[in-house]
């Protein structure tokens with residue numbers, strides 16, 4: 001324990017998410033934030049200023065003890081950062097070592113002599129730590145890993161008013177694939193829609209202004225009624241002719257996206273009882289019809 005009687009937290013990779021969490025935990029008096037390691041010295045100093053605590057460092061050699069070790073590097077560097085941390089020999093038996101990746105399970109951290117491993121995934125988009133801090137709200141935090149490590153992190157997550165989801169290692173990659181499809185590809189679809197508006201002579205700014213309320217209403221309906229209950233549009237009405245016309249005006253890459261999503265939409269519309277078998281057949285033919293639309 002520390003001079004403040006709070007457990008200590010050392011941070012390896014004090015980037016956007018790590019500094020956001022460290023600041024929230026510092027302010028909630030959960031952890032005493034100690035060493036902050038980054039590749040560039042100015043980055044570690046900026047992390048310290050943002051968090052309001054922590055000693056900037058660019059080497060793992062003299063971090064000092066801590067009960068919790070947070071690895072906040074990009075996913076591709078988690079394993080090498082964990083290896084380097086293990087090699088520096090400062091993590092003690094009973095400590096908790098955790099990373100922040102949504103895609104990786106805790107076991108990528110490797111074997112530790114008595115320390116427990118976890119993955120802690122903040123289910124929030126963090127393009128910038130200050131922006132995400134201002135809109136922190138009550139996000140979901142997903143925990144997975146060795147039971148003692150998960151248990152040790154639960155109070156820290158509760159202190160942030162987070163909803164806690166616990167997952168098995170096997171489920172982690174599937175869960176993160178869903179997050180990517182829902183959040184990242186929503187952004188991609190918005191970009192594709194804005195491109196089409198531009199073809200219709202409407203600039204991006206105006207397009208977003210017009211599309212915003214429509215997208216928000218759709219999202220609200222989907223969250224309220226579920227995907228099956230919220231569906232509208234030509235597929236839900238069995239309008240195969242409209243679907244064909246829309247496919248024909250799209251460039252090839254966008255057509256592939258429309259076709260794949262269209263086939264999934266036919267399944268939803270059928271599950272909602274909106275389509276006759278003949279509608280499903282007609283839509284399936286149009287959505288599979290590569291030759292007519294190339």
Ligand SMILES: NC(=O)c1ccc[n+]([C@@H]2O[C@H](COP(=O)([O-])OP(=O)(O)OC[C@H]3O[C@@H](n4cnc5c(N)ncnc54)[C@H](OP(=O)(O)O)[C@@H]3O)[C@@H](O)[C@H]2O)c1
Nearest residue numbers: 013014015016017038039040043072073075100101125126
């Ligand atoms: N951003 C999001 O929306 C989001 C949301 C949830 C979870 N996550 C997860 O959170 C983790 C961090 O993502 P991020 O977006 O916060 O990344 P980031 O902003 O790019 O920060 C990465 C930090 O790691 C440091 N770093 C890189 N390699 C290092 C090494 N070998 N040793 C020590 N420090 C190293 C970087 O140092 P420099 O500053 O000197 O470059 C930087 O401070 C990832 O696992 C990511 O999947 C991200």
